[in-house]
Amino acid sequence: MRYLALIYSADGTAPEYGSPEWGAFMGAYAAAGKTFHERGVFVAGEALQHTSTATSVRVRDGKTETMDGPFAETKERLGGFYLLDCKDLDEAIEMAALIPSAAIGTVEVRPILELGE
Amino acid sequence: MVAAEVSRLLRQDRGQLLAALIRAVGDFDLAEEALSDAVEAAWVHWARSGVPRSPKGWLLQVGRRRAIDRLRRGQRFRARVPELTIMLEEDEAARADDAADIPDERLKLIFTCCHPALDRKSQVALTLRTVAGLSTREIARAFLDTDTAMGQRLSRAKTKIGAAGIPYAVPDRTEWHPRLQSVLTVIYLIFNEGWTAGAGDAPIRDTLCCEAIFLARLLGQLASEEPEIEALLALMLLSWGRRSARHRPGAGLVGLDEQDRRLWNRDVLEEGLSVLDAAVARGAPGPFQCQAAIQALHVQADGPEATDWQQIVLLYDRLLRFQPTDVVRLNRAVALAETGALALASAEIKSLAVALEDYQPYHAARAEVFRQIGDAKGVALALERAIELSQSEDERRWLEARRRALF
Numbered sequence: 001m002r003y004l005a006l007i008y009s010a011d012g013t014a015p016e017y018g019s020p021e022w023g024a025f026m027g028a029y030a031a032a033g034k035t036f037h038e039r040g041v042f043v044a045g046e047a048l049q050h051t052s053t054a055t056s057v058r059v060r061d062g063k064t065e066t067m068d069g070p071f072a073e074t075k076e077r078l079g080g081f082y083l084l085d086c087k088d089l090d091e092a093i094e095m096a097a098l099i100p101s102a103a104i105g106t107v108e109v110r111p112i113l114e115l116g117e
Numbered sequence: 118m119v120a121a122e123v124s125r126l127l128r129q130d131r132g133q134l135l136a137a138l139i140r141a142v143g144d145f146d147l148a149e150e151a152l153s154d155a156v157e158a159a160w161v162h163w164a165r166s167g168v169p170r171s172p173k174g175w176l177l178q179v180g181r182r183r184a185i186d187r188l189r190r191g192q193r194f195r196a197r198v199p200e201l202t203i204m205l206e207e208d209e210a211a212r213a214d215d216a217a218d219i220p221d222e223r224l225k226l227i228f229t230c231c232h233p234a235l236d237r238k239s240q241v242a243l244t245l246r247t248v249a250g251l252s253t254r255e256i257a258r259a260f261l262d263t264d265t266a267m268g269q270r271l272s273r274a275k276t277k278i279g280a281a282g283i284p285y286a287v288p289d290r291t292e293w294h295p296r297l298q299s300v301l302t303v304i305y306l307i308f309n310e311g312w313t314a315g316a317g318d319a320p321i322r323d324t325l326c327c328e329a330i331f332l333a334r335l336l337g338q339l340a341s342e343e344p345e346i347e348a349l350l351a352l353m354l355l356s357w358g359r360r361s362a363r364h365r366p367g368a369g370l371v372g373l374d375e376q377d378r379r380l381w382n383r384d385v386l387e388e389g390l391s392v393l394d395a396a397v398a399r400g401a402p403g404p405f406q407c408q409a410a411i412q413a414l415h416v417q418a419d420g421p422e423a424t425d426w427q428q429i430v431l432l433y434d435r436l437l438r439f440q441p442t443d444v445v446r447l448n449r450a451v452a453l454a455e456t457g458a459l460a461l462a463s464a465e466i467k468s469l470a471v472a473l474e475d476y477q478p479y480h481a482a483r484a485e486v487f488r489q490i491g492d493a494k495g496v497a498l499a500l501e502r503a504i505e506l507s508q509s510e511d512e513r514r515w516l517e518a519r520r521r522a523l524f
Binding site for chain 1: 232234280281282283284286288292
């Protein structure tokens with residue numbers, strides 16, 4: 001089953017860029033990515049730019065409206081994702097727990113709606 | 118005759134039949150529907166041709182066939198019909214339908230129902246529905262929910278199991294202990310829900326306590342040599358055996374120190390003690406073992422004055438290492454007061470004031486310590502607050518009786 005792991009954390013909770021802690025944090029991300037590949041669960045994964053760069057788009061009465069900012073202003077922001085193909089939810093939870101941001105924020109694991117099932 | 122046999126089987130074996138069907142069809146809802154179909158068929162066929170030699174095997178076989186029928190007819194599983202049909206046929210071919218050959222899949226069922234990806238209340242409801250076989254209505258009554266709300270909760274939980282890929286499996290070694298604790302917590306919650314319910318709800322209260330004891334026994338059979346399962350069973354038996362002394366008609370709850378010990382059920386208590394001995398002998402203490410040992414000391418004492426409070430304080434110290442919570446600290450302080458260390462106990466209780474401000478037992482415990490110190494005004498204020506916070510009629514009556522006895 002495919003799962004999307006959505007990575008949320010609040011501003012200022014990740015180590016400062018360039019600090020030794022930052023290096024360790026990125027190292028842990030690299031290690032998690034390596035495990036995902038070795039376990040054969042990795043499908044895709046990206047980090048996102050800050051929510052201040054987000055644009056929200058809606059179409060109303062055929063007209064495109066844009067709004068500066070993310071869909072919802074929350075303390076914890078979506079900062080990245082992995083798409084993982086796992087045996088079951090237990091494996092998906094095990095993999096999500098390897099994402100370093102899980103230790104400072106929250107990783108939401110959502111099963112992909114597979115059409116045709 | 119047939120009615121009695123069907124009822125007995127359903128009561129006793131529903132969990133096992135359902136667990137086997139879920140394994141065969143891979144879907145909670147489909148398995149439940151197929152089992153209902155099989156039961157309906159049993160009413161008709163058994164009335165006509167008598168109860169078969171292996172009623173359980175008969176129900177399972179018919180259940181599997183009805184599941185295939187439902188698969189072929191229904192929209193929901195259309196895409197999976199070929200795959201599921203093969204699964205079912207293989208499952209049927211793989212074993213003769215003798216009751217002895219039906220593998221017990223209930224351990225998987227229990228762990229799936231108590232999976233941490235489900236919220237606690239859903240875990241409890243689903244375990245009562247599928248493993249213990251209570252009806253949705255009974256569960257709704259026990260938790261003061263409407264039938265509709267409870268039905269929706271159960272349905273959401275079952276949908277999530279399928280849609281989110283919660284595995285129908287016993288967790289492996291690395292996950293075993295935390296997952297087992299989750300299962301034990303669910304069972305103990307069921308027991309406590311029954312234990313603390315009001316007197317007006319006596320039948321459903323007893324049902325919940327008995328179901329929890331049944332579940333702990335079942336778990337013990339399915340996963341033997343687990344001291345925490347034994348300890349939980351012992352803990353519940355050591356409470357359950359005192360049930361008759363705990364209520365006085367018209368007076369509500371009776372505290373442990375005022376109970377007529379002749380009303381205790383010695384057989385149940387003896388079983389609790391011997392199950393606890395078995396757990397202790399395995400040399401792996403856990404939170405339930407500490408709690409059961411505390412209850413054992415209460416039960417073994419000849420009276421409130423003869424209770425070994427020193428030992429109870431030590432057991433609370435141990436329990437605190439597993440469960441460093443304010444409620445455990447409060448219980449420890451109460452035991453400490455009983456040893457005569459009033460100043461220490463009083464200081465401990467004071468330090469919990471903010472954390473437990475709205476917790477009725479906190480104020481009842483404060484009142485007790487104030488009583489021992491001889492602070493009449495403190496007792497009055499604490500009891501008043503406890504009465505304000507009491508959740509059930511029984512609790513309120515018990516506290517008011519305490520107040521009357523003192524003033």
